[in-house]
Amino acid sequence: MSVQERKQRERADRERLIVATARELAERQGWDAVTTRRLAERIEYSQPVLYSHFRGKREIIGAVALEGAAELAAALRAATAAADGPRARVAALAHAYLDFAERHPAVYDAIFQLDGGLPYARDDTPEPLKDAFAALLETLGDVAGPGVEPGLFTEVFWSSLHGLATLTRAGRLPPEFTETRVAVLTDRLAVLGPA
Amino acid sequence: MSVQERKQRERADRERLIVATARELAERQGWDAVTTRRLAERIEYSQPVLYSHFRGKREIIGAVALEGAAELAAALRAATAAADGPRARVAALAHAYLDFAERHPAVYDAIFQLDGGLPYARDDTPEPLKDAFAALLETLGDVAGPGVEPGLFTEVFWSSLHGLATLTRAGRLPPEFTETRVAVLTDRLAVLGPA
């Protein structure tokens, strides 16, 4: 039994190594640089070993996406927990979200742009993805305002942040006035005060 | 002289054929299917001919993006011209934008997501791109509201639409409630009435 357990553990370790290496490569040089050959070389195994863990490159991207989604959720919760009042919480959320997108563009893409073979917005959506949306909902649900369902409001606010993040990174928006743009979003979209 | 002119004309024709063929291929089967080999075969020339017109696949994407941007601008103007009042105009704009993104995903990607080697948000940005933004500004600039610069407001509203379009197409958002989401954007973000 113990031998099998050791093997399972080693296999799990190697799988984590693959995901971590893929992520590091993607963050450093972009997803185009994450080739099965390079990845295999980095983990010091041959290419087919990758395929004994994942069905293909797509699934490796998916694994990085799940890891990243968990981190994003944690970052959002940490940021909002440290803020007082609805406005500050929404602002902190927006800031943390865009910060994550800017600091981890490759991971962000794995979560929200690339095809990682993951089911989204469904019952069988993996927990980390559901939880990342839940983290958004926790803060944004409180400022949906009258007549707007919290989940739908969260989707809208999230989409706006996503649009800002992607257009800015793709060079379509000048990065200078991000702060002001976020302020417009926060002040107009969210229904903040009781007053 | 006339011989040279004919050659120039034929060359320009062939260039248009390349762009049109690339676009058609992309719209039918996605950009991954637009390979230099397939493209060359379709226009009945060899691969190197493509490179006598464009520096590479990237520039071909850029050419499709410019063509698409002009069409998007026209579609936005047509939609807003047929609408009465600020609210109807903004709603028509949003609808036309998302409609374009849904009907021409490959072209939309060429304009807003892919690397076509084009300079965006700069002085030397190609005219069609500037004009597409101008088309947005014409309608959205009127509903920026007090204290918000029209250009910046346009960027924010545009980003929100872009986020909705891309997240929905990538399967991250369920497509069912798009209409409601747009209504939230329109009602909350835009400052509509004089009242």
Next chain:
DNA sequence: AACTCGATTCTAGCACCGCTAGACATTCGA
């Protein structure tokens, strides 16, 4: 009308991609 020579186009090939069949090595249970 034949020829020359520059412009044009093609063939063939580079290094790389994701992925996999089948050979080889290693480890385990009897």
Next chain:
DNA sequence: TCGAATGTCTAGCGGTGCTAGAATCGAGTT
């Protein structure tokens, strides 16, 4: 100690974007 099962590797498939150099074409000149 041997046979089988498991694990890993080598080698290769068909594809990618791109390009050097050969071959062809055709316009202007004799």
